[in-house]
Amino acid sequence: MIWIGWILFFMWLSSVLRVVPVIRDRHLERLAGTEEPAEGFPLVSVIIPARDEAADIENCLQSILASDYPQLEIIAVNDRSADTTGAIMDRIAEIDARVRTVHIQTLPDGWLGKNHALQTGADLAQGEYLLFTDGDILFEPDCLKRAVNFMRQSQVDHLALIPGGLEGGALETTFKTFFLFGYLLYIKNLESIADGQYSYFGFGAFNMVSRKAYETIGGHASFKMDVVDDLILGKRFKDTGHRQELLFARKSLSLHWYQGVSACINGLEKNMFASFEYSWVKTGIGLFLFFFFYLLGYVGLFLFPDPASYGLIAGGVLMHGLFAYLGINYGVRWWHHIFVPVVVTLEIYAIIRSCWKAWRQGGVTWRDTFYSLDTLRRERYRTPADQ
Numbered sequence: 001m002i003w004i005g006w007i008l009f010f011m012w013l014s015s016v017l018r019v020v021p022v023i024r025d026r027h028l029e030r031l032a033g034t035e036e037p038a039e040g041f042p043l044v045s046v047i048i049p050a051r052d053e054a055a056d057i058e059n060c061l062q063s064i065l066a067s068d069y070p071q072l073e074i075i076a077v078n079d080r081s082a083d084t085t086g087a088i089m090d091r092i093a094e095i096d097a098r099v100r101t102v103h104i105q106t107l108p109d110g111w112l113g114k115n116h117a118l119q120t121g122a123d124l125a126q127g128e129y130l131l132f133t134d135g136d137i138l139f140e141p142d143c144l145k146r147a148v149n150f151m152r153q154s155q156v157d158h159l160a161l162i163p164g165g166l167e168g169g170a171l172e173t174t175f176k177t178f179f180l181f182g183y184l185l186y187i188k189n190l191e192s193i194a195d196g197q198y199s200y201f202g203f204g205a206f207n208m209v210s211r212k213a214y215e216t217i218g219g220h221a222s223f224k225m226d227v228v229d230d231l232i233l234g235k236r237f238k239d240t241g242h243r244q245e246l247l248f249a250r251k252s253l254s255l256h257w258y259q260g261v262s263a264c265i266n267g268l269e270k271n272m273f274a275s276f277e278y279s280w281v282k283t284g285i286g287l288f289l290f291f292f293f294y295l296l297g298y299v300g301l302f303l304f305p306d307p308a309s310y311g312l313i314a315g316g317v318l319m320h321g322l323f324a325y326l327g328i329n330y331g332v333r334w335w336h337h338i339f340v341p342v343v344v345t346l347e348i349y350a351i352i353r354s355c356w357k358a359w360r361q362g363g364v365t366w367r368d369t370f371y372s373l374d375t376l377r378r379e380r381y382r383t384p385a386d387q
Contacts (some may be wrong), residue, residue, distance in 0.1 A: 001308040010045060013318060015185055019326075029251050032146040032150035041071050042148065043128055044073075045134060047122060047125060048061070048076050049117030049120035052081045052083045054081075054257055057085050060087050061092050067142075068141045068142060069144035070259045076104065077117040078103045080105065102139070110224055112367075116221045118132055131207070132209075132233070133205060136256040150247070157210075164330070164331060168260075174343045175347075182347070187201050200231070201244065207234075218236070228275055229276045235381070265349070271355070278373055289349070301313065320338075323336075364376065
């Protein structure tokens with residue numbers, strides 16, 4: 001147990017060394033300005049697939065239209081909404097010619113609804129850059145200028161931005177922040193394995209891609225049946241050798257995410273099992289690593305006396321310190337780190353709940369369409385090495 005404790009400590013020390021520079025330095029607002037390049041700004045096509053988002057879609061569209069970006073078109077895709085989402089889109093399009101609405105009435109066989117809506121919007125877009133975003137995102141006026149400047153200066157083909165808007169009650173904010181915390185650790189710790197083959201990313205709130213690269217990977221049509229479409233988009237770019245970057249954009253972008261811990265857990269229902277590729281083996285390994293990395297230290301403190309607990313204590317201090325540092329740099333109160341063990345337990349529950357519901361139902365219901373597990377497993381995107 002002494003060895004296990006110190007192994008855990010060095011794992012956390014490695015994570016701190018990898019993640020602190022990202023939290024400190026990788027912010028869109030620090031890395032890219034708003035100045036217009038000599039050749040002018042290229043056309044950007046913003047593609048927004050929305051289904052039953054009447055509560056948020058108008059604010060989202062208005063925030064993009066308030067952008068100071070000079071070359072802009074918006075493709076608003078109404079994906080079979082049963083509320084007034086489509087009517088709101090049409091009303092705004094009548095006022096501002098930069099908005100074009102598309103109404104999808106039926107879903108073709110072999111497609112997930114959102115993936116189909118994203119591909120539909122991309123097929124109509126004219127921009128040199130395509131931005132895939134969601135209907136509950138709010139943009140600051142300078143966001144698009146900074147994003148385009150960064151992509152051009154850094155010569156990346158895919159830029160994902162992590163938004164702000166994590167505010168809420170203490171437990172809710174910690175839950176949302178920990179989701180981001182675990183995401184960063186996963187990405188950075190995998191960079192050193194197999195030359196970063198397994199380190200890829202995407203963020204549904206903001207995935208900006210060059211049109212040329214997007215067409216090269218085959219667009220969303222190359223992964224029609226993947227629930228975690230934002231991650232698989234990033235995987236496609238990684239697998240085809242394109243350059244990617246992930247940045248914080250707390251001041252430029254905000255997400256109107258689920259309100260309340262229960263709503264957050266429900267919102268993750270369709271995604272968690274999909275993240276493990278609907279594999280019970282991979283889910284089991286993931287749950288074990290989750291427990292080992294985040295909870296073993298607490299268990300060890302109660303079960304093992306000194307000196308067996310020394311490494312566990314040191315690792316726990318690093319974990320809480322790193323989480324607090326993320327909070328300080330991301331507008332979250334540093335003391336929220338005390339809720340980490342509770343939130344970790346809730347995240348494990350969310351994973352188990354997602355798997356259990358998919359198994360019990362024999363599949364996943366998304367946007368009012370049921371997809372069987374057999375179909376999702378069979379049709380998911382695979383690299384040549386997976387096949």
